[in-house]
Amino acid sequence: MEKDFQVVVTGASGFVAKNVRKYLSDENIKIISISRRNFKKFKNETKIISRNYDEKIILPKIKNSNGLIHLVGIGKQSIKNDYNLINVKFTKKIINLCKKAKVKKFIYTSGLGVSKSSSLGYFISKYRAEKLIIESDLDYTIFRPSYIVGKDDPFTKLLKKQIKKGEIQIPGSGNYSIQPIYINDVSKIILKSLTDIKFKKQILDLVGSESISFQNYVKLFSRKTQTKLKKINLESAYHDAITKPGNQFGVEDLNLLIGDFKGDHKKLKKISQISFLSIRELLDTRKLF
Numbered sequence: 001m002e003k004d005f006q007v008v009v010t011g012a013s014g015f016v017a018k019n020v021r022k023y024l025s026d027e028n029i030k031i032i033s034i035s036r037r038n039f040k041k042f043k044n045e046t047k048i049i050s051r052n053y054d055e056k057i058i059l060p061k062i063k064n065s066n067g068l069i070h071l072v073g074i075g076k077q078s079i080k081n082d083y084n085l086i087n088v089k090f091t092k093k094i095i096n097l098c099k100k101a102k103v104k105k106f107i108y109t110s111g112l113g114v115s116k117s118s119s120l121g122y123f124i125s126k127y128r129a130e131k132l133i134i135e136s137d138l139d140y141t142i143f144r145p146s147y148i149v150g151k152d153d154p155f156t157k158l159l160k161k162q163i164k165k166g167e168i169q170i171p172g173s174g175n176y177s178i179q180p181i182y183i184n185d186v187s188k189i190i191l192k193s194l195t196d197i198k199f200k201k202q203i204l205d206l207v208g209s210e211s212i213s214f215q216n217y218v219k220l221f222s223r224k225t226q227t228k229l230k231k232i233n234l235e236s237a238y239h240d241a242i243t244k245p246g247n248q249f250g251v252e253d254l255n256l257l258i259g260d261f262k263g264d265h266k267k268l269k270k271i272s273q274i275s276f277l278s279i280r281e282l283l284d285t286r287k288l289f
């Protein structure tokens with residue numbers, strides 16, 4: 001890697017960003033991290049706090065960076081922040097910043113299941129963001145992640161909280177599948193994608209080696225505890241998701257689960273040449289606890 005290799009990260013205080021920044025810092029890479037609010041910085045890191053990602057503040061600092069990892073995104077809408085505003089228009093703003101600053105590479109995390117025939121609002125916004133990136137003339141890698149899991153992701157935190165209470169709730173049958181990928185593997189892949197030509201202009205599913213039913217994942221996750229698994233009626237789950245803000249499952253969470261999306265791990269493995277942690281290894285080595 002060239003000396004003074006410099007990477008910009010947006011949405012710095014989010015789950016993926018925090019972990020990726022820590023990884024890049026440990027690898028002695030210079031990082032410029034942007035957030036709307038203050039956060040603790042790592043070694044080799046420059047902080048930019050800007051509520052509206054003010055171009056005047058950001059542009060001079062990110063000039064000629066080797067890459068930008070765009071991790072701003074929402075999976076839940078509100079009156080103030082909807083998918084079009086944050087997932088599409090905000091991405092457009094960051095693309096323009098990259099062009100002006102002559103940033104060499106754009107990394108984006110879209111979503112597993114996004115395609116040109118997407119019908120969900122969330123997926124449509126991610127698809128439009130992908131399209132803006134592809135048409136931007138920037139070099140890019142677009143990742144479509146399933147659940148990215150670590151010690152501090154919302155899904156893992158929810159399971160740990162439910163275990164404490166003695167009961168994990170499973171919406172519907174629990175037979176729909178997920179394909180979790182470990183955050184450290186994600187961080188490794190993201191760094192590789194910044195430097196390795198094989199990632200140039202690629203769209204890759206960011207998924208673990210195994211697709212597993214939600215029910216079986218939860219069983220494995222809680223196997224050393226006395227936790228009861230309780231299936232909840234899907235209609236009630238959606239009703240709570242629609243009527244109770246802050247409910248454990250949002251509407252989009254349920255949509256993504258029921259969507260039962262599966263990704264192409266083989267392609268990711270072939271391009272990245274990384275040896276991934278399997279779900280069992282992840283859980284046996286207590287990396288999520």
Ligand SMILES: NC(=O)c1ccc[n+]([C@@H]2O[C@H](COP(=O)([O-])OP(=O)(O)OC[C@H]3O[C@@H](n4cnc5c(N)ncnc54)[C@H](OP(=O)(O)O)[C@@H]3O)[C@@H](O)[C@H]2O)c1
Pocket residue numbers: 010011012013014015016017034035036037071072073074075081086109110111112144145146147148149153
């Ligand atoms: N985690 C997963 O399993 C997963 C799966 C599929 C796709 N993804 C995608 O990967 C990206 C990162 O995910 P994550 O899990 O790290 O999400 P996250 O923890 O919610 O972080 C997203 C970050 O986006 C920034 N943000 C949110 N609303 C904003 C707004 N109105 N204006 C400006 N910035 C805003 C925030 O950064 P600041 O607070 O620092 O400003 C926030 O921390 C997202 O695009 C997500 O859709 C994640």
